[in-house]
Amino acid sequence: MSASRTERLLNLLLALLNTKVGLSRAVLRETVYRGSAENDAAFGRMFERDKVDLKQFGFDIETLMDTGFGEDDPASTRYRIGKDSNRLPEVSLTPAEGTVLLLASQLWERAALGNAAVNAVRKLQAAGGFADTELPSGVQPRVKPAGQAFDDVVAAMHGRQAIRFGYLAGSTNREETREVEPWGLGSRFGQWYLVGLDRGRTAKRFFRLSRMTTAVTVMATSRFDPPAGFDARAELNSLTELPLQEAHLDVDAGRLLDLRKRGSAMSGTNGRDTLRIAFRDPEKLAEELASYGPHVMVREPAGLRAAVVRRLQGAAAFDAAPPVAVEFPASAPVVRARKRTSEDQLTRMLQLVPFLVHHQGLHIQEVADHFGITRKALIDDLKILICSGLPEGYPDDLLDIQWENDHVYITEHLDLNRPVRFSEEEAAALLTGLAMLGDLPALAGVEEDHAGSALESVTLKLAGAAGEAGRLAGAVAGASVEPEQSEAFATVTKALRDGRQLRLRYLSLQRDEVSERDVDPLRLFSMDNTWYFEAYCHSKSGLRNFRLDRVESLEPNGRPVSRKAVPDADVPARLFTPSDDDALVVLQLTRQGAGLADDYYAERTAQLPDGGLLAEVRFGSPEWLPMFIAQHGGTARILDPGPLREASRAWLESALAQYGATTSSPAG
The missing domain is CATH 1.10.10 (Arc Repressor Mutant, subunit A)
Structure with a gap:
């Protein structure tokens, strides 16, 4: 546009x-x-x-x-156009409800629903429904949907369009092409599932997004109607957990402490220990084991062994593919390019006018910051707005906005003083996010006695305001954000509230060692149901993130926090903190793996003709890069620097040699 x-x-x-x-x-x-x-x-x-x-x-x-x-x-x-039928109904929120709503809107990690949630909150703020609320420090859960496939499926569900994708069937372990009417999407057992009508089998089926072997193709001309009253949460509740299995693994002596904690040792040979590991999901375990490369080999079962080899072969084959030119835009470093920028501009302007009506006299930079744009971009919006008006074209028929002395005022809004109603994606983002918060034992910024009532009341208000647009919310069942490490979660929560230091024994996966730390806890945050806490580490004299499931012991050390640091300003919290010592790596990502650019905070990106992406990413530990490439099994490869690419290639070849496999040989 x-x-x-x-x-x-x-x-x-x-x-x-x-x-x-x-x-x-x-x-x-x-x-x-x-x-x-x-x-x-x-x-x-x-x-x-x-x-x-x-x-x-x-x-x-x-x-x-x-x-x-x-x-x-x-x-x-x-x-x-009717003045009322398209407008957002009035919604008035208490401070506690505003805090809960803001937490819900921040759940989605950079997916399509994340953008929708931001737009929905801005509409409520533009309408004066609640004042600007700071996302509090403390507990900040968030959900990471399953990459590009998640966004593609949500778009198809919204448009009621069928989709096509390659799929690794669990029953046959063969790749098949499926054509599906997507009815709903949700998370169970740590995985995202699509439920819909499999047209090839004319029956309802469940599909794990992690088993999709190709990008999702939306069939724009093939439309459908979902079943009346469809409820994704109810459908996913019918799924049963996979049966428990046992894996036998050969592991290098003295290595992989995290894996050893979860297993029991058997007799080993040739400098290796044989471990027995209980598991349910072979694909999930295979992703982890592939990342360990030559340090572990699967003896049995055969399905798990094949899944590991498939990932290693996929990574090796992508590494051996013809090179692509590394060319980034000549402008300053930018994050992954967004689509539909003109549409974004018009959407923003429709939020901007009512926001200015309810927030007269704000400084122009404050307005720009609220909408996450530059001062120049805001002025470009305002210049378009002041030239827009009624067909007659008289001065009184134009939008009247002034920003003299850098403070913005609006005196004529021409009935744009109320935001447009929620879209289906916006309603789904907020309502599904609120439902996920119901599992959380503590809500940051909300007194414990009022958290439940605030969550219930804001959900009712938002459902009423969404009206028919809430349809898509019933088709999305979010992941649980309830922490599995409830005792450690409670210990950190209390230390945050009381301002006390903690002593912990922590297993570092990258260094494969356990260390003791004294830390000042700053906030708790999650990625799906994996919880972390950000803290100032006194032994490292800097901010660090610690996974709760890798904390071996945790207790107060009797000292108050030192106040040497405050939580990182990023909201939501970042998993990685950049450093001058980081390695700057250029990755090539397939369309399926393009979301990794966002996950790892790419500093520059460039679109490739096949839908993939070039991404320049900082890695604090170059030794971890081969694990990263192996784990993602053919959706990412290193282009530069050359030595890191060679190290990754040697890692993959050594891992495959254990299985007598090559880049193209079948899994044995």
């Missing part, structure tokens, strides 16, 4: 909002489309496209007919 088209859509919206009797095509062409359409046919095509676009932004256009004429007579047809 070009800037001129953005202006035209905004003017069309204002014209249709500010008419009671409706406007004919002739009037619209003469006023809104003057100079844009060469003839009636071109105008008709543009107008029909614009109607579709406005509907996507949440505005339904009413078609009115003069009595005695048919709808095929363009002279008798008029158009308008």
Whole structure:
């Protein structure tokens, strides 16, 4: 969408909002489309496209007919947009409800629903429903959806379009192409599942997103209607956990302490120990074991062995693929490029006007910061807005916004003083997020006695405001954010509240060693149901993140926190803290693996013709890179620096040699 088209859509919206009797095509062409359409046919095509676009932004256009004429007579047809039917109902939140809502909106880790949640909160703030609320330090849960596939499936569910993808069938362990009507999406047993109609089998089926072997293709022309009253949570509750199995692993002596904690030793040979490990999900364990490369070999079962070899072969094959040119945009380092920037601009402007109405006189930089844009981008928005107005074009018919002395005021809003209603994605993001918070034993910033009631009341208010847009919320069942390490969680929570230091014994997976630390706890945060706490580590004299499931012991040491550090300013908390000693690595990611650029905070990215991505990423421990490449089994490879790529290749070859396998040989 070009800037001129953005202006035209905004003017069309204002014209249709500010008419009671409706406007004919002739009037619209003469006023809104003057100079844009060469003839009636071109105008008709543009107008029909614009109607579709406005509907996507949440505005339904009413078609009115003069009595005695048919709808095929363009002279008798008029158009308008109702002032109330497209607007967000009034929602007033208490401070406790605002805190709970903000926590729910921050759950989604950079996925499509994450952007939707941000937009939904901005709409509520623009309408004056609740004042700006700081996300409190303390407990900050978040959920990491299953990569690009998650976004593609959500988009298809919203559009009610079928999808096609390659899938590794659990029953046959063979890759098959599936065509599915996506009814719902949710998390169970630490995995994301799609439930829908498998058209090839004409039956309901569940699909694990981690077993998808290709990118998801949305079939734009193939539409469907989901079953009435579909509830993803209820459907996923019918799933049973996979049966318990036992793996026999040969492990290098003295290595892989985390794996040893979970298993029992058997007799070993040739400098290796044989471990017995109980597991349920072979794909999940295979991802971990592949990352250990040559330091572990699977003896049995055969399915687990094959899954590990498949990942190693996939990583080796991608590494051996023809090279691609490493070219990043010439501009300053940027994060992964976003799509639909003009659409984003119009969405933002529709939030900006009501926000200014309810927040008169804010400093221009404060407004820009609120919307997460630069001062220049905000001024570009304001320049478009002040040139937009009613078809007559008189001065009083234009939006009136001033920003003299760097403070922004609006005196004429032309009925854009209320945000547009929630989209399905926005309603789903907030309502599903609130449902996930119900599992959490403590809500940051909310007194314990009021947390449950605030969660219940804000859910009711948001469900009422969402109305029919809440349909998609029933199709998404989020992951549990309840910590499995409840005792450690409670210990850290109490230390945060009381301002006390903690002493812990901690297993570092990268260093494969246990160390003792005295730390000042700063906040708890999660990635799905894996919980971390950020702390100032006195032995390292810096901020560190500690996984609760790798803490061997944890107790107060009797001292108050030193106040040598405060929580990192990033919200939500970052898993990785950049350092001058980091290795700067250029990765090539497939379309399936493109989400890794976000997961690892890529400093620069560049789109590739096949839908993949170049990403420049900092890694604090280069020795961990071969593990990273092996773990992701063919969705990521190192392009630069050369020595790290060679080390990764040697790691993969050594791991495959244990199984007598090569890049292309079948799993044995």
